[in-house]
């Protein structure tokens with residue numbers, strides 16, 4: 001009975017003259033079919049069968065997910081995965097946070113079902129996604145050439161932006177800096193000309209919550225700080241080779257200049273130690289002048305500080321052009337997450353399961369996974385899913401409200417940026433549109449899957465190499481070493497530590513995975 005009522009409700013709220021009925025049933029099974037699931041991620045350990053989204057998905061598909069999560073008493077994803085393996089019995093579906101490496105290791109050994117053929121034959125919406133987003137299927141594939149999970153696919157392009165105190169620029173009669181020389185001049189003016197007006201030389205021209213953002217400044221000298229949204233990552237150079245940014249000539253030039261800026265007092269003297277409260281503290285105390293940080297949260301300070309810092313106006317501006325004239329926003333949202341879900345070898349309903357995974361890529365499934373249940377958290381208005389006012393105006397963040405009903409979970413799903421745009425502030429929207437109108441983004445390095453031999457080489461050498469790189473990097477910026485004087489020795493040390501062996505396995509894995 002409940003089913004009929006709900007189906008009727010879905011029809012009536014979707015549209016008059018309903019296209020939903022015409023599109024045909026999405027029922028995957030004639031009878032309700034239970035599938036057990038391990039679902040463990042940072043915010044939730046376990047799959048809540050009472051989620052409104054789960055209830056709606058049951059009505060639509062006849063697939064009933066049954067929670068069988070291991071490690072519910074730990075928030076450690078790897079520990080939960082180990083517990084899952086140790087119990088010996090795998091549920092039908094294994095999903096949640098950071099499952100990529102897990103399934104890519106144990107998939108080829110038989111624990112998970114390869115999805116390539118299954119998707120091609122039974123999951124047309126997922127296959128259409130791969131076909132229209134070249135390179136992403138390769139990016140999640142294991143070393144045997146198969147892929148073993150359907151990922152959480154984020155939407156939206158921009159994450160971080162370059163921010164500056166526009167009111168300080170106005171007060172000093174300065175324009176937004178358009179290139180690295182002008183940026184240097186503006187930061188120098190912030191240091192010298194008392195833009196906060198207290199008579200003290202107390203301004204911190206450039207600051208960052210994450211110290212790694214100071215390394216990002218190497219892009220102003222055509223260096224790189226990372227190839228992805230993970231700090232210190234490898235990247236693919238113009239010759240199609242995987243290299244590490246911290247072994248490149250332009251990185252040396254960039255660090256040399258950043259050290260100079262640091263010595264001049266243009267960079268927060270506590271950049272390596274101030275930590276995550278830096279933005280909050282330096283903005284609310286009217287001390288910080290410029291940073292590189294997330295659009296949505298950074299734009300929130302204009303409203304938050306309107307009553308306490310007179311004239312406060314912290315806005316995104318275009319990345320200053322580098323010494324060679326390139327404007328680059330090195331950070332972007334990664335198009336594919338290591339989160340999602342996989343089918344275990346013990347699953348007796350593999351075809352139904354892949355059809356169920358495909359459901360979440362249909363229009364109905366995308367709306368459900370992104371916005372929750374229509375009529376409960378959102379309504380269709382002029383063909384757009386619009387959150388109800390009580391969702392947008394709630395004290396609780398929209399994403400938290402979504403997690404509570406089972407939407408925006410890291411299942412295998414394709415995020416819809418309209419979800420976030422609706423609660424992005426006007427200032428951030430303007431900034432995003434400014435960035436979007438300029439060609440600022442560069443391709444992400446999406447990682448490689450090592451075979452066992454490659455993994456052994458990487459594990460043997462890389463951790464200590466990276467530690468050494470970061471230790472030298474910090475010393476050079478703080479002035480306890482000189483990058484130009486040390487550079488030849490530094491490269492020689494990297495080589496003696498196994499840098500070229502690591503680069504070799506990175507490139508062999510990369511060539512196998514991407515056909516490079």
Ligand code: CA
Pocket residue numbers: 194195196197198199200201202203
């Ligand atoms: Ca001052």
